[in-house]
Amino acid sequence: MEAEFHTFTLENGIRVIHKEVPREASHISLVINTGSRDELKGESGVAHFIEHCLFKGTKKRKTFHILNRLEKVGGELNAYTTKEETWISASFLERDMDRAVELIADIAFNSTFPEKEIAKERDVILDEIASVRDNPSDVIFDEFEERLFGKHPLGRTILGTPESVEALTKADVEAFVSRNYRPVAMVFASVGSTPIKKLKRICKKYLSSYHCDGDGTKRSLAKPVEVFDERIKQDTYQVHHLMGSLTVGADHPDKLPLTLLANYLGGPAMNSRLSMNIREKYGMAYHIEAGYSPYADCGVFSIYFGTDTRFHKKVERLVNKELREMCDKKLSARQLKDVKKQLIGQIALSQDSGTAMMTGLAKSYLFYNKVEPLSEFLKSIEDINADDLQRVAQKFIHPKVMSHLVYLPS
Template sequence: MEYNVHTLPNGIRLLHVPSASTISHACIIINTGSRDEPEGKAGLAHFIEHLIFKRTEKRSTNQILNRLESVGADLNAYTTKEYTCIHASFLNPYLDRTLDLFNDIIFHSTFPEEEMDKEKSVILDEIASYLDQPEEAINDDFEDMLFAGNALGNNILGTVESVSNFTREDVINFRKANYRTNEIAVAVLGDYSFNSVVKKGTKHFSDVEENSPS
C-alpha cells in the first residue's frame, strides 16, 4: 500500500494513503490502551474514550456529535489493549472539519463530573451485558492467566468496582501520562495530495504542546 508520512515538530505523525473515492476516512490513534492502566484502574482507557465525546472547552456533547453528523459523516471510536482510535468517514470537502474536531476532543476535553457519572452508568450496563456471555468470560479468564499480574490481562471494559470508583483525577492523570504527542498519529485516506494533508494537519496539530495535553 502506498502511503506517506510527515512528523510535526511536536512528534505527531501525519499519514496519508491516496484514494480516488469521493468518501474519505481519517483516524487519530493514541498509542495507549488497557495495557497502560494503573493497578486497580481497569477500564480507565475505555472510560476516557467515552468521555472525550462529552464536552470540550468550546463544544457541548450535542455540538461534538453534530459537527460531523450534520454533513452526513460518521464518527466513532474504540479502545483496545494496545491503542485508542477515534475515526470518521466523510465526504472529501470535510477533512478540515474532521481534523478540527479530532484536535478538540483529544486535547481540549473537560471531563465534567456529571458526564462522568452518566458514562459510568453506560459502561456498567455494558459490563452487565458482557458478563451474560459465557464465551467472553472464558476469554477473560484465559487472558487473566496468560498475562497474570500485568494490565494486559485487564478486561478493556474494566470491572464494576473499578469503573464505579474512577475519579476525575484518575482521568486527568492517565491522559497526561499517555496522550503524548510522540505517541499520536493522524491518518487520512482520501483523494488529496500529500502536501494538502500535511498543510491541513499542520494547521490543526502543530500548535499542540509537545507531550503535554492542554
C-alpha cells in the same frame, strides 16, 4: 500499481501517514499508543472510560455539538479502545476533511471531562460490563487472558470491573491523559483523495499546537505462566471451551506463520480445517474458531468452540487430534499453496475497504514507523514454507502447551 502513500512528522512529534486514493469517501484516525495495559494499579478501566468521555464536551463544544458536527454532513465519528491503543476515527466526504480533522483534534486535545458526564458514562459502562458478562462466549476470552497473563496488565479486561469503574474519578481520567496522550505516541492516518499538500496544511493547522510532556507508562514484558486447565460450572445452556497459549508478538518473524496457521485451522472461511472436520463432518459444534492476537511484545493463540454437553468430550478429543496432526505432519505442497492463496485473497479483498486500509496503515506506522507495501507483505506470506508452519505448531499449539478454560452448564 499500488496507491502512493506519504509520511511526515509535525513539529510536536505527531506522525502522519496518508494514502492518496481516488475515492469519494475519506477515512481518518488519530491513534494513540496507549490502552488498558498502560493503566496503573487502581486505574483498571480508565483508558476505555476516557474514550467514552471524549464525546462529552470540550472547551468550546457540548456533547450535541460534537455529535452533530460530522453527522449533519453525512459523516461518522467513532472511537474505541484496545489493550494497547486508543482510536478516534471519522469517515466523511473529502470536501469535509478540514471539518473532520478539526473536530478530532478538539476532542482529543481539549476534552474537559465534566463531572456530570463522567457520572452518566459510568452508568453506561457498568451496563456494558453487565452485557458482556451475560454473554459467555465473550467473557471467556477476557477471563482466559486474565489467567494466561497472571498479574500482568495485559491480563486486565479493557472495560475494567464494576468495582474499578465505580471508583474512577475525574482526577484519574486527567492523570491518565496527561501521562499517556503524548504527541510522540500518536499517529494520524488518512486514506482518501485529499492532495498531500492540502492535508499537510490542515494537519499543521489543527494538530501541531498540542503538547504533553507525560513520560508514558513503562510497559513490562509478560512472563509465561504454568499451563492451566480450569473447568467452571456456569449458568449456561452449552459448554464454552477456550484453549490457547502465550506466543510471540507483532514484532517477531513468526507472526505471519502464526497468522497463516490460525486462518487455516479456524479462520472466518467455512472451509477451515476445524470447521470442516468437526462442525461439517460431525455436526457437534455450531461455532468453532481459531485466532492469533499479537500484542507489541507477545501474543495469544486461541481456539474456541461451543457445544452441547453430550458432545463436549468428543469435540475436545477431535480438536486435540487436529492439533497433533498439525505438529506431526507437514502440509503437502498443494495444501500449503491453497492455504496461502486463501489468506492472500482475504487480505487483498480487505483493501477494498477504506477503513481497513487506513487501520492497517495506522497500526504499521504506529508500531514500526514504516509501512510495508502490500505486494511485499503478500510476498512474505508466499515465502512461508511447510517447515515454518510445523515449527510454530509444535511450539505453540501442541496439546501439551495449551491451557484451557471451560464453562460447563450447571
